[in-house]
Amino acid sequence: MSGAFLIVAWHPEDHEARETAARIEASVMRTPNIAIMRTAGLMIAAQGARVERPSPSHFMIGDLFSGSDQAPAPNPGQTDHRGFRDYCSRLLSTHWGSYIILRHNPHAHHFLSVFAEPIGSRECIHWRHGGVTMLGCDAEPWLGQFPPLQLDLDLEEIAHIIHYPSQAAETAPLSGITPLESGGITYFTRSGHETQRLWTPRDHCVEGDRSDDPAALAQIVDKSIAAWSSGLRRPIMELSGGLDSAIVAASLHRAGLNGIDAFTFFSDSLAGDERRFSRAVAEKLGFVPHEIAFKTAAMDPHLIDSAAIGIRPGIGSTTFFHDRPLANIGSARQADALFTGRGGDALFFQHPTPLVAQHIGPGGKRLTLEHVEALARWCQTSVWRVAMATFLPAMFRSVASGSQSRFCRYARPSRPSTWAGSLDGLSAGKRMQIEAIAGDRNAFGPSCCAQAMRVIHPLLSQPIVEYVLGQSLMTLTQGRRDRAMARAAFADRLPPSLIDRRGKGALSYFFGQTLARSTALLRERLLEGALAETGLVDRASLEQALDPANLIQSSCYGEIIRLLIVERWMRGWKEQRAQPRVQAGPLAQDAPSETR
Incomplete structure (x- = not known):
């Protein structure tokens, strides 16, 4: 995969670790188009990923963009772990992107310190093998040869994904494999690791700190997307x-x-045909439109079996309907990147809810009675319900969301989002927005498109996320409709038919018809596969749901498709673990720092 990297760190005086590192390097060197940077106790291998060395002990992997006026990145100061924390804090305030920064001192207690950018657009996971610490954005090619001591499927984490799919990006469903926390420094010692967060969403929920002019939002979006598109x-x-x-x-x-x-x-x-809107946008902007029909037919087993695996199921990042076809299109056209609009619903606030009324705007003003009427129309609820949320917020309770899956036999309690962090003191609506943004980070998971080209979700950029977190929900919605501020920001650049549009497209009919035609395949995969074998699913409940008549009429399409994604992922890892491990021969000795 273009943009992949692997980091291997070890103590130079540990003989076992040196031999393990030599075997890893021998294997890595057989990978085509690989660049290797090496120093005592550290190897960084990159395949299409940018690697820079701002100081002898500091390395940056990925893309780093200036936050304003093309200011240069700060230089690392002191080389100890406190100096590294200060360096990362200064970098956070002036730059953003898709990157990790690491500090390496093989003889220090914290021999390796790694900072992962706040949003999580560049996956980074770590594990231990043979005395060495390994980090990478894609462990799949290396785990067959260099796995952690007890690599296995973690059924409790998989059950959590089934119950709470919006938290898939924060799970570790493979034992021994741990994701780095976005926005935090992970300090590695020879006996373990610990993390210190430097960035949390709550830090940026300071209303009135940023302009609430729609033009300011448009400018930030333009600058962010210009940065992603450069090069x-x-x-x-x-x-x-x-x-x-x-x-x-x-x-x-x-x-x-x-x-x-x-x-x-x-x-x-x-509801599933939005071509009239996409054609209008393409015509106004001079883009070349291509329209691809979803054909209502039984699901193709090949599309399921060829789905990307990754270190966690691709919930939120892959589908069995357009991921592989779009990846094939990108490969045929030699595309180097795919842009999407993922994240906008949460950022610009699409969800109609009276909770908007609880979230005061700049100056402490609440909604007027006129706004209450407009908000009630948008939420399709009574004026009294909105008024209660507005004037008696302590008495208002929103309907709980995130109910557990009826198909999973493992009961799992909900847990707070690690990315969201502490949300104390924030309004219920702002908490809803932050948790929705946390869930949209699933888009960075495995997909066929990501294997074929770089997939960029530019709305989930740090400057945009920080800007909208600093806006009240009243400002974002004008107290009357979804994404009102974003609509105003781009009203002069997009067709009126799109700006004025109410509602969203939906593929419910297509999913229902397709799944109803695929019951034989669904029963084979879900009732006789890895999920059933491990006892994760309730076969009786699932068998009833897979009746064709139920599939057409019920609203469980999303849940069935997510189960298929998890099933494909579990099968894929079971097959990989069953393959014989290939060992690479060691190199002769440690070599000096070099790039290959």
Whole structure:
């Protein structure tokens, strides 16, 4: 995969670790188009990923963008772990991107310190093997040869994914494999590791600290997308017909990327056909539209079996309907990046809820009675319910969300989002927004598209996330409709039919018809597969749901598809573990620092 990296760190005087590191390097060197940077006790291998060395003990992997006026990145100061923390804090205030920063001192107690950027767009996981610490964005190629001591499926974590799919990005369903915490420094010692968070969403929920002018939002989105698009040769984009992908398209156009191939998938139902909107956007911006029909038919087993695996199921990042076809299109066109509009619903606040009324705007003003009426119309609820949320917030309780799956036999309690961190003191609506953003980070998970090209979700950029966190929900919605501020920000650059549109497209009819035609395949995979074998699913409840008549009429399509993704992932790892391990021969000795 382009942009992949592997970090191997060990104590130079540990003989076993040195031999293990030599075997790993021998294996890595057989990988095509690989660049290796090596120093005493450390090896960094990159395949298409940018690697820089701002000081003898500091390394940066990935893309780093200036937050304003192209300011240069700060230089590392003191080389101890406190100096590294100060360096990362200064970097956070001036730069952003998709990167990790590491400090290495093989003789220090904290011999390796790694900071992962706040949003989590660059996956980084770590594990131990043979006395060495290994980190990478994609462990799959290396775990067959260099696994942790007890690599296995963690059924409790898998059950948590089934019950709470929005937290998939924060789970560790493979024992011995641990993801780095985004926005935190992980300090590694020879006996373990600990993490210190430097960035949390709550730090940026300071209302009135940023301009609430829609033009300011447009400027931040434009700058962020211009940064992502710099240096790309042939990007393509997924233009769904919705507002968020249209905003990305408008900013790509502003950045000078004209004539981009834009792909729209549609079904044969009115709700699933948004071509009239995507065509209007493509025509206004000069993009080249391509329309691909979802055909209602039984699911193709090959599309399931060829789905990407990764270190966790690709919930939120892959589908069995358009992921592989879009990846094939990107490969055929030699595209180097795919842009999407993921994240906009949470960031710009799409969800209609009276909780908006609890969230005061700049100056401490609450909604007026006129706004209460408008909010009630948007939420399709009574004025009295909105008024209660507005004037008696302590008496208002929102309907609980995130109920557990009826198909999973393992009961799992909910747990707070580790990315969200402490939300004490925030309004219920702002907490809802932060938790939704945390869930949208699932988009960075494994997919066929990500294997074929770089997948960029530019709305989930640190400057945009920080900006919207500093806006009240009243400002974002104007107390009357979804994503009102974002609509105003791009009203002069997108078709009125899209800006004025109410509602969203839906593929419920397509999913229901497709799953109803696939009951034989669903029963084979879900009632006789790894989920059933490990006792994770309630076969009786699932068998009843898989009746064709129930599938057409019920609303469990999303849950069934997520179970299929988990099933495919579990099967894939079981197959990999069953393969014989290939050992690489050791190199002769440690070599000096070099790049290959």
